[in-house]
Amino acid sequence: MKILIVGNGGRESAIAVKLKDDKRISKMYFAKGNPTTAKLGQNVYEDSVEGLRDFAIKERIDLTIVGPEAPLVEGIVDEFKKHNLKIFGPRRKTALLEGSKAFSKKFMQTNNIKTAKAVVFDAYHDAIDYVRNLKFPIVIKASGLAGGKGVVIAEDLNEAEATIHKFMIERIYGDAGIQLVIEEYLRGFEASIIAFANGTELFPCIPVKDYKKAETGDYGPNTGGMGSVAPSPEFTAEHYKDFQENILAPTLAGLNAADIHFKGFIFFGLMVTADGTYLLEYNLRLGDPETQVIFPLMENSLYDVIIDCLEGKPIDLKWKNEKAVCLVMCSGGYPRVIETGFEIKNLDKVENSEVLFAGARALGDKILTSGGRVLSLVATGATYGEARDKVYKDALTIKFDYGFYRHDIGKF
Template sequence: MKILIVGNGARESAIALKLSADHRISKMYFAKGNATTAKLGQNVYEDSVAGLRDFAINERIDLTIVGPEAPLVEGIVDEFKAHNLKIFGPRKRTAELEGSKAFSKKFMQTNNIKTAKAVVFDAYQEAMDYVKTQKFPIVIKASGLAGGKGVVIADDLTEAESTIHRFMIERIYGDAGIQLVIEEYLRGFEASIIAFANGKKLFPCIPVKDYKKAGTGDKGPNTGGMGSVAPSPEFTDAHYKDFEDHILAPTLAGLNAANIHFKGFIFFGLMVTNEGTYLLEYNMRLGDPETQVLLALLENELFDVIMDCLEGRDIELKFKDEKAVCLVMCSGGYPHRIETGFEVRNLNQVKHSQVLFAGAKNVGDKVLTTGGRVLSVVATGDSYEEARKKVYEDALSIKFDYGFYREDIGKF
């Protein structure tokens, strides 16, 4: 079997590493890949939907797995299926559940899914007038894709008005911010649950704790994710039952009612409050850095799970009775201005963990930084403390100029 994996993050590195042990897979290609995937297969420098389609046809790719959201929203699954190419992911219409926060919020409200109260705005002045009537803090979201950064928790009216202006007038995220979702602030802790979909049913993985703020102690700006832990230590059986009854079941019912029968991943971004478990957002793909810890614990062959879903068969997910910790190491300045091109040193001193590259490439015998989230360090253990100790010992060895990471991932 020949596999094409679309994406270049640590998520794709984790997928590649998991699949690399499967003897049925003869070759893996990555578009565009990174320093990890270059060692596990072949990186190809194509990123347009048409280019990827032609590559899959010419190379006779047996299965394509899509990592990031943008190609899904652009319709890569529709295009591949139109040419009888096997691909795991939702069609363009379904991907709008992630591509448009306005669309997904309406879906939640229509299907009585437990979520924060919210209003969608297309007009700048209406949004400005609305926040003057609200209690703070309040959450302001760019409706479109903004790389995980288009969400601001405004603590007062000045910050709210500034955010609306930057999103809708300055358009710091381009067209992603011309429509806004403004919703009530929920106080609690976040959790992520990713499920496989086989066209008829959803099969959830274990819950994951994701760390979104850039700084230790949950301070600083929101990022794409600074680390993760699985299973989430805070997410109880009661929280899961609430999720199952008021989010998972009505989501599936809503998909069926809309005649949406997709085969791929669906990500539930949750907030657990004193009043229960609420849905913050859908993603229609694997999360990053959630994937890194989930695949470290998944006992099933990933290839079998995906193929069973594509064939419409039920699956039974099995996870190791261990804890997994992922620490993300970033370029200085992330998630804002960053400098790249620095050598990642001392990789041979890593003893206990997997190093999964994201924003890094091979140049000769060196690895150089190319992005904000440079790499993930992942380890498992019988306890969070054991896994955490492995990760931080190895992170201490790895060096690149201006690199930084949070000090509190997996610390409870």
């Protein structure tokens, strides 16, 4: 079998590592890939939907797995299916559950899914007038795709007005911010649950704790994720029951009512409060850095699970009785203005964890930083502490200029 994996982040590295020992797979291709994937297959430099389609036809790709959200929203699954190419992911219509937070919020409200109260705005002055009558803090979200960074918790009116101006007038995230979702602030802790979809059912993975703030102690701006732990130590059986009854079940009912029967991944971003579990957002793909800790603990063959889903079969996910920790090492300035192009040193001295590259590129025999989240260090252990010690020991070994990471991943 020939596999094409679309994407170049830590998530795609984790997919590659999970698939690498499957003897049925003769070759893996990655678009555009990174230094991890280059060792496990062949990186290719197509990035348009049409270019990827033509590549899949030319190379007779047996299965394509889509990592990032942008190609899904652009309709890569629709295009591949026109040409009878096997691909795992939702069509464009379904991907709007991630691609438009306004569309997503309406879906939640229509289907009585437990979520924060919210209002959608298309006009700048209407949004400004609305926040002047609210109690703070509030949450302001760019409706479109903003690389995981288009969410601001505004602590006061000045911050709210400034955020609305940046999103809608300055357009710091381009067209993603011309429509806003303004919602109530929920106090609690976050959790992530990713599920496989086989067209008629959803099969959840273990819950994950993701660390979104840039700085140790949960301070600083939101990021795409500074680390993760699985299973989430805070997410109890009671929280899971609430999730099943008030989020998972009505989501599936809403998809069926809308005649949406997709085969791919669906990500539930959750907030657990004193009043129970609420849905913050959907993603229609694997999370990053959640994927990095889910796959090392999954006993099933990823290839078998995906094929069973594509064939509409039920799946039975099995999990190791271990803990997994992922630590993300970042470029200086992330998630704002970043500094890149620096050599990553001492990689040959890493002994305790798996190195999964993301924002990095090869130059000759060197690997240089090229993005905000440079690499993930992933380890498993009998306890969170054991796994945590492994990644932090290796983090002390790896060196690149201006690099930084949080010091409290796995401390809870």
